Amino acid sequence: MGMVGGGRDAFIGPVHRMAAGLDGLIELVCGAFSADADKSRASGADLFLPADRCYGSWTEMLRSERALPEDRRLDFVSIVTPNHLHFPIATAALDAGFHVVCDKPMTVSLTEARTLADKVEESGLLFALTHNYTGYPLVKEARHRVAAGELGTIRKVVVEYPQGWLATALEEGGHKQADWRTDPARAGVSCCMGDIGTHAENLSEYVTGLQIEELCADLSTFLAGRRLDDDGSVLLRFDNGARGVLHASQVSIDEENALAIRVYGDRGGLEWRQEEPNTLLLKWPDRPREVLRTSGPTLSAEAAFNTRLPMGHPEGFIEAFANLYRNFALTLDAQRRGVEPRPEWSDFPTVHDGVRGMAFLEAVVRNSAGEEKWSRLG
Amino acid sequence: MGMVGGGRDAFIGPVHRMAAGLDGLIELVCGAFSADADKSRASGADLFLPADRCYGSWTEMLRSERALPEDRRLDFVSIVTPNHLHFPIATAALDAGFHVVCDKPMTVSLTEARTLADKVEESGLLFALTHNYTGYPLVKEARHRVAAGELGTIRKVVVEYPQGWLATALEEGGHKQADWRTDPARAGVSCCMGDIGTHAENLSEYVTGLQIEELCADLSTFLAGRRLDDDGSVLLRFDNGARGVLHASQVSIDEENALAIRVYGDRGGLEWRQEEPNTLLLKWPDRPREVLRTSGPTLSAEAAFNTRLPMGHPEGFIEAFANLYRNFALTLDAQRRGVEPRPEWSDFPTVHDGVRGMAFLEAVVRNSAGEEKWSRLG
């Protein structure tokens, strides 16, 4: 694995490295960790990388690695930069023949997203998008239960993602994460909905197996001078007739990372909360609510495959993230060995999830700004 | 107190009676408990009422009680019938010179609500509307905290009221509560939004002290053949610029009565859930989340006044409901004694809350059915 971005002081770069390394299947071999070449090299040295594989730029990295013998060069590029760079780097990496793992939102426009999807298709290379929350064992269990029909026909979805960290104008004080996320040039058309609303959208479609067809949105910017939204609520209509609500916020003080989903069908319901991710509630009309726990005795094969520890040994954010990398690596290895990957290995978000995310995001922004009540996803 | 409705097999009638009687300030002296005169009398006998004050109809009750000497007749009428009867009974009771306690939603139209409000104003009589959830001590604490400015300027409100009891077509099996609530002739323009959505609306305005100015709604009816909505979600815009989401459902399987509210300002936030009503969470940007508990040492006078027991002795639905009756009774007693009621005595929902509720309800129904994105409350 070679990494682009994630140098000193980055938040998500170390997470990707810990997640990728957790199962001993993926080794970081090189990187271009910063747009600042010196910082990139220093960051690589921190990671005990050899100096000649700490690159000054991602273009240099792609070029140099491509020149190495096949068994020594990187296998795939992990892109953990601000949003606006995802598209050019991913495109170049694919052009150079490398598989790609890319942070979300995938691009800064739906057009870019579709172009990238076409390129991935043509290349035959693997592309994973790190909608990491779908890596939790009990999210996989939730998806399994819906797919197995246990909840019946889905009627109602409530998905939410409150955070509070942008309740003040951190970006004015030079806070790096806040700075780029509120900058249209680097973040794209949205801050709150792009950064976390797309996670909520992805989670709702992953768990239910449905697609959002129409939506009605109201985005807000509560901080004077802030250039993008920091809060938003969306009414949802799914392709089977189910209705939903999605709300996300970065100004909900003291909310940490409170992604949560509730799904109700005509036979049952479920509830999962990211901050206590090892519990999944199942709701029934005629018998008591059930509390499923990670690694519990009655879980599906899908959940079990993405679990590392026995019951009562809490698995967290890194482990969920690692499931994505592990499944990607297993699929990649199968592809190399010329064997069919087992179905559970292919269970990671792809470029198609990225297209869905950008379609959602553009519809939300467009609807919120206009007079139309319901907007269809492009 | 004389009661209209609430005979054998009723749900809410006994609650009103337990609540009214809890503090020893209010005595049930008569009633017209059913449209069926025999059932009314039998119900009254169950309650140890003398036969001559178990009336065959509410018109008979009003007429007969009015004919009694002033110190023997009922003081106020408690109306616990289906919605469509609230207006005629309340109007007649006021005309007969009686104070009124009325269940919600107050009427079946905004026009009726306004007419009733005018009549109450003219009469000089007291009118309480049983939006009972505002009777919980910690709801009063929540309102106090917002009013005291502790949360700063309110930005975001999330209020929800999921239930699951109408997930199947109970009304087709003769279930009494389901039957009238899904019947436009008795329930009015809405089932879900009228029955519980208005509680959520009222709670959000009570706690924040704000008013909903505009809304955008999506109501659904999931059960084939059902005549009114059983689910709905609403985007809210408050009069200070705050945004909100309100969602209510009667088809969210295994949700009991999960009314909950979260409010976020620019200085702090709060969260309260009806099913565990003795906990109120306060959320701060720079210090740990606080867990307030009913009867705790740092609560406001408003909360303390509406609390009966020391910490750790859970107060429930009946006690909250009783606060409304008790405050109404204290105000009535003060009025009779010709003294100014203390401010905390006047803390019960009035006819004006009923007008707000009907304005909300009609806007929701109208908006949901039309193409307009934002509808103003009438």
Add this chain to the structure above:
Amino acid sequence: MGMVGGGRDAFIGPVHRMAAGLDGLIELVCGAFSADADKSRASGADLFLPADRCYGSWTEMLRSERALPEDRRLDFVSIVTPNHLHFPIATAALDAGFHVVCDKPMTVSLTEARTLADKVEESGLLFALTHNYTGYPLVKEARHRVAAGELGTIRKVVVEYPQGWLATALEEGGHKQADWRTDPARAGVSCCMGDIGTHAENLSEYVTGLQIEELCADLSTFLAGRRLDDDGSVLLRFDNGARGVLHASQVSIDEENALAIRVYGDRGGLEWRQEEPNTLLLKWPDRPREVLRTSGPTLSAEAAFNTRLPMGHPEGFIEAFANLYRNFALTLDAQRRGVEPRPEWSDFPTVHDGVRGMAFLEAVVRNSAGEEKWSRLG
């Protein structure tokens, strides 16, 4: 009902009155509310009692009421005084031919308790002891589940009752409740174990249907100068071989009234917590944990009989307390009518629970003070 104790400023007196009155079956007709005759009369006036039935002393009350015609006199005496008065008042009330409801702990010694039990037996009168926590619907459900064998043979019981209100020497500041509870002359041999430890003991025996056979205890007094224990832990051995731990405390800061019980058998387990009393957890070896809620669809007849409201309408301390009074009243009424009370009516704690409590308490105090490892209950 005539009450002894519970005058102005009392804590538990008003609870008894609200509980007794909740269902409209019991009327307070007289009382001797304080050892101070003036205070007693003033307290009665607060309650709208006629002056001639607000007595200056409990002896006067018993004498005067006995002299009234049978259909006008009190039916039963409710004793809500400090502990040392329970025995003389109960004895005198029984001698006067009145039924008795008595607060716990029943007496100040096992000898008194046994004497009282004999007297109750001889009199043929009813005696209820207000171990009110067994009145919660889900405690009755818990007992039912164990009795039905769903948990199998009970192996382990963990029962606890942490409070924090005596973490400082409140009794030195004249705090009325603290004053008498820490005074051996009025409280008896124990403060913490007598006041709340006996509730825990009673709950454990009620839920499991077992009896504590042997125990090993360690009582403490953390406040210098305090005359009785304010904390204690006890190892338990039940009569079927099950083991247990009981710990209670009044110095566990910020614990309110955190009575809780966990029971484990060879087929399943359960957990209930008084502060959120509408939830009961069931634990199974091979299927998910179940969350039972008050008034839920799968509850036993025992639980349902002691529930007033549908699911999601929280029932609290007063309602649980009221169940005891209601069941007592139904049994009393049946006895008068000469009919056999239905089994669920007889479900209230009796003088025999009081004997068990005093046997437990004396064994705890004796064991804690001595060198013997295991002490048998007397």
Add this chain to the structure above:
Amino acid sequence: MGMVGGGRDAFIGPVHRMAAGLDGLIELVCGAFSADADKSRASGADLFLPADRCYGSWTEMLRSERALPEDRRLDFVSIVTPNHLHFPIATAALDAGFHVVCDKPMTVSLTEARTLADKVEESGLLFALTHNYTGYPLVKEARHRVAAGELGTIRKVVVEYPQGWLATALEEGGHKQADWRTDPARAGVSCCMGDIGTHAENLSEYVTGLQIEELCADLSTFLAGRRLDDDGSVLLRFDNGARGVLHASQVSIDEENALAIRVYGDRGGLEWRQEEPNTLLLKWPDRPREVLRTSGPTLSAEAAFNTRLPMGHPEGFIEAFANLYRNFALTLDAQRRGVEPRPEWSDFPTVHDGVRGMAFLEAVVRNSAGEEKWSRLG
């Protein structure tokens, strides 16, 4: 790092490897993964180790590694075998000049433990004992708060560790983990108290900074034919006069790994539960309960140093375990570089914790079997 034990099908071996590798500071270079040489080599191959460093036995590993050049040989031995092998392997590793990380309980007797402690002292080598639960950030916060005096003088400690996995006789069915843990020859004098009771003991002493001085215990074996205890409760007296209760169980059905601690002082209290390890409750006499969360703004440097992610990104069992390995590695690196380790680097359990644990364990077993009420720790 070279590992002894932890081959295919082991539970704790992979945890140690993930934990050791998480921060990129420690590399697994060799191992003797099983007493079965073939299985050891196969296990090493699974981990991509070179064949010549997959040893057939731990004695071979120590001998061969010692013969390698200093910069190529293992730095420290990680011992993850059944208990009875800890002492001989640790001793031999120290003799060979290697540092040691060892699973708990440290030995099978207090005598062994003291001998090992002496040897560690003499050798000048580092020794870490994997009482991993003290690695959680909020456990470190808890310790910090007590040490800073925020809770005042500690009065009461309640520590518990319920599990349910041995509620049936798994050992009779060949369950590997159950088999050796219930075998005195491999587990030592205790199953439940040794395996998890010592964790509870260690946690209580780590958080409070106190030492258990005396105890009174009741161990049980509920499964017929089981050779060691599967449940136990212990009354504790600490060296400052504080009292406590410790209970642990392996037959509490459906309890997963429910280690929890509550500590109460004369100024405040705290509560932490392993299954939701990112929450720490602080309890105060005069202000609301506070909810601390991992990575929250007001945490101590000790907690922050052991945290990898921002708030709301749950850290789990592996991350806590990794803190122990990381701190060990930082201390080892400092020692090599000849610099003083920073205090937070030295924060890992040592051989002295192991001596405490064995003293506790032997006192518990002895007390439980005898007539003496209170036994002092050796």
